[in-house]
Amino acid sequence: MSKYLSFGLLILLFCPGYLQAQGGFWLKVKNDNSTEEVWRYFDEELKVQSTLDSILTTAVAEGYLAAYLEKTTEKTDSLEYNLVSGDRFKLVGLRKGNVPDPVWEEIPIGKASFAEWNHWSSQVLNFFENSGYPFVQLRLDSLQREGKEVLASINLETGPLITWDSVEVSGNTNTKAIFIQNLTGIKPGTPFSQKEFIESSKTLQNTPYFELSNAPGLSFQNKSAKPTFYLRDRNVNVIDGVIGLLPNENEPGKVLITGQLDLELYHLGGKGRDIAVHWLRMNPQSQSLGIQAKESFIFRSPLSVQLGFNLLKQDSTFIKRAFSLDFDYRFSGTGNIRFFTNREASDLISTSGYQDLKELPEVADYRWNQYGIGLNFNWLDSQFFPRRGMKVQIEMATGNKKILQNTGIPSEVYQGLDLNSPQVTGNFQVEQHVYVRPLWGMWFRGSGGFTRNKNLFLNDLFRIGGLKSIRGFNENFFFAKTYGYLNMEQRLIFGENSYLMLFSDIGLLTNPYEELTRDIPISFGAGINLETGNGVFRFIYGLGKSNLQPLSFSYSKIHFGYLARF
Known part of the structure; x- marks a missing residue:
């Protein structure tokens, strides 16, 4: 890139010759208007020349048009220069x-x-x-x-007008060039932009699918600029299995084994196509299943589409199903906006004992069509094991909920009830990583949410608790109409992706169906995150206290598992 100023009166004397020091270079520049003499160390020869050029540029900017550098001493590992400023114009x-x-x-x-x-x-x-x-x-x-x-x-x-040529991808990667073109926003035929080229490197470096193996290249010919990106695919596909050993509250003295399986396949075909399956068994009668599929850059636009299905079976009480369709628009390298629709259906599994009710029970059959918007921002320095940065997610949705009359429940309980009413929900999550020292880091995450409707049921409420929210409790332990919680970790880092940690969580939940509608759960514990080849071993021990669980070692929670990437 040519970028220089020529003043006519200025004569730049470039310094010939090469420094031949092994392992570094020392430089001292004395100003003829100053008695200050400071030695500076450089680990590369190019940095020495860059510093000398910068000194001259600064002198010219101050009006010393005839300034030049005079070499006074040259040794194998050091150089001395005298800056002759001359008259100031x-x-x-x-x-x-x-x-x-x-x-x-x-x-x-x-x-x-x-x-x-x-x-x-x-x-x-x-x-x-x-x-x-x-x-x-x-x-x-x-x-x-x-x-x-x-x-x-x-x-x-100005020189000739230069336009972008097609993007070229090189290296050990299955990524298609069209995906890189869509991701970076570099479009063939449009005017060249140095800013776009620099930003594209940052965007690719923060993409979870691959990493830059070398600095991007740029060649000019026939009035066009051809960018070349050297990529190396990451091991991003995930198989994550976790086993939980919990006290069996129904059979004291025995252990309850729960399970979790996460299968995530990313960047299929090198086009940003993702598929994920998540299964969780909280107890012998309750389990959940989630399936998502995402297609990126539809019709070569910044638009991505995601389909999802979620199922929750809550013991013998109710079953809930949700079908979702998301449209995700990427408006910058760090931000995107989502527009989504969701069809949620919940039904009672059994109506045994409901035949003599005088009012509607805490669970009911309903259908809810919701439409929402979400904003996501990601400023993390790494998508897998970040040290610094912030991540923000915000979501709001509204729609009409229809209550269905169940034939197993007396029809009288539905009399005078508004069977169709609007329902609103929202949630947010803010994550912050702080890198204090090479061996010490901190992690904070704040989350919150609410749901509003004149006829809220237990199967309408959020499910909170467990490894991914408030630790020290069973998975999905809490029902919450509104919630907010803060996760805090102190991390002792002993490897690139390995650390010991101490954690503490605190939350504030409301549930209209509990005797004490307000709960402030707290938890604390310790754990280890250990990188082992192509996977990560995790072990976490936590203790929690709430209105529903006393602080006791007999209620402690142990989670361990192995997350394999391939």
């Missing part, structure tokens, strides 16, 4: 020359000075580099000098 006038009027008006220049000129020219060069002219040049022309005062005109040479 003052820029008293600046004519726009051949700069187009729209650019002159869009990027106005302030009071004439070399510092202001340097700042303005940098803005203009950036403007053209991001508008298809990467070889743009700016210089001062028609110089008029009176003593130490200079009057000049601006000369702009």
Whole structure:
């Protein structure tokens, strides 16, 4: 990329020769206007030359147009230079020359000075580099000098218009070039943008499917720019099995074994196609199943589509099914907006004991069609084991809920009941990673949600508790109309993806069907996350206390499992 200023009066003396030190270079530059002498160490030769160029550029910006560097000493591992500043000139006038009027008006220049000129020219060069002219040049022309005062005109040479060529993908990857093109937003035929090229590297580096194996390449020919991205696929597919050993509350002295299985297949065909299956058994009579399938960049647009099915069987009380359709629009490298619809259906499994009811029970049959919007932002430095950054998710939905009359329940309980009513729900989650020291990190996550309807049932409520929410309790232990909880971890890092941790969780839940409608569960414990080849072993021990569970070692929860990536 050509980006320089030529002033006519300035003569740059580039320093020939090569430093031949083994393992590093020492540099000292003495200013003839200063007695300060400081040695600086560089681990690469190119950094030495870059520093020397920067020193000269700064001198010119301050008005020392004839400044140059004079080498005084050269050794195998060190160089000494003297900066000869010369006379200081003052820029008293600046004519726009051949700069187009729209650019002159869009990027106005302030009071004439070399510092202001340097700042303005940098803005203009950036403007053209991001508008298809990467070889743009700016210089001062028609110089008029009176003593130490200079009057000049601006000369702009844009160079040829450069457009994007097709994206090329290289390396050990199955990723298709069209996927990279859609992901980065680089479209063949559109004007070249240096900013797009830089941002594309950041976007690809933060993509969970692959990583950059080398710095991206860029070649110019026939007035087009061809980007090349060197990728290496990550082991992102997941098989995660967890076994929970819990006290059997129905049979004291015995252990209840629960299970969880997560199967996630990502980036199928190299096109961002994902499939996930999640199964969870909370107790012998309760279990849940979730299936999702996602297709990215429909019709080569920033739009992705996801289909989902979720099933929850709550012992012998009720069963709930949900079908969802999500449209996900990616508006930046870190953010996306979702529009979704969800069809939720819940039915009683058994009506035994309901024949003599005088009012509607706490569970009921219903159908709920909801429509919602969600926002997601991801500023994490890694998608798998982040050290720094934040992640934000917000979701709101509304729709009409219809209560169905169950023939096993007396029809009188439905008299005077509004069977059709609007229902609103919302939730959020904010995650923050703090990297304090190389061996010490912290993790915080805040979550909350609410649901509103004049006829809320137990099978309407959120399910909270367990390994992925408030630890120290059974999975989906709590029913909640509104909830909020905070997870906190202190992590002692002893490997790239391995750490010991101490955790503490605290929440605030409301449930209108409990004797004490307000609950403040707290929990604490410890665990280990250990990377082993292509997988991660996890072991977590937690104790929790709430209105429904005393703080006791007999109610402690142990979760361990192995998450395999392939």
